[in-house]
């Protein structure tokens with residue numbers, strides 16, 4: 032992975048309710064240009080162009096196997112990609128779908144290990160403690176990973192990513208294995224952390240509603256190419272699914288993903304909207 036050297040300069044806000052840190056560089060934190068990736072005979076990425084601004088929160092949506100994680104791995108420096116195709120400025124950190132904690136190390140040590148090349152032992156411990164407090168786990172520093180709930184383990188994974196103070200945080204479906212309520216709490220936590228630290232985030236997800244609720248920009252990947260983009264400056268508190276522009280974006284994104292809308296019930300009267308007299312009560316309100 033190549034890193035851009037960019038001059039430090041102030042930058043204007045990219046969103047309605049957050050934006051880059053005042054000290055953030057003026058240029059993009061990541062630039063992907065005509066990026067292709069082949070595994071054997073199969074070309075998984077067929078010419079991706081994507082630029083991520085400092086402080087921007089981008090959601091990457093796509094069907095299973097379309098190449099989302101491949102693109103993320105290239106950005107994270109976990110794949111050998113040509114430097115002219117994938118350039119990243121500053122630090123990156125990744126949180127995956129599985130927390131990937133070392134079970135033989137306590138929570139605190141799992142987070143400290145992300146800093147192995149930095150500072151002295153006391154500094155690493157202090158930063159890990161602070162990161163764990165930020166994700167609400169100050170009390171669990173001495174716990175073993177096996178004693179954590181799924182949501183807690185995912186919080187540790189987030190703390191381990193945050194502790195390196197990334198300019199670009201890469202999240203690869205980090206909420207998909209969580210129950211619905213824990214997922215909502217994690218969404219709120221990610222937004223709080225993002226507002227506070229103002230790093231850019233690339234969130235890989237299958238969940239259209241999660242993407243619409245969290246992102247400034249939703250990018251759809253289809254058959255190795257970006258097929259659709261939606262940008263918004265709507266504050267997150269005003270993105271109810273009923274809002275016409277959100278509903279329209281949802282329909283467009285589903286269309287871009289190849290999901291066809293449910294056809295209207297042919298039994299319903301097109302003028303009155305009423306269904307015929309219910310001979311079968313279980314069908315009466317479909």
Ligand SMILES: Nc1ncnc2c1ncn2[C@@H]1O[C@H](COP(=O)(O)OP(=O)(O)OP(=O)(O)O)[C@@H](O)[C@H]1O
Nearest residue numbers: 070071075093094095096097098099100101102237
């Ligand atoms: N190291 C590899 N070697 C061979 N094939 C690979 C490798 N990594 C990924 N692939 C293939 O590339 C394709 C895209 O994989 P990728 O994991 O990027 O998809 P994805 O969109 O993230 O899928 P999912 O949503 O299911 O996680 C898949 O067909 C996968 O099998």
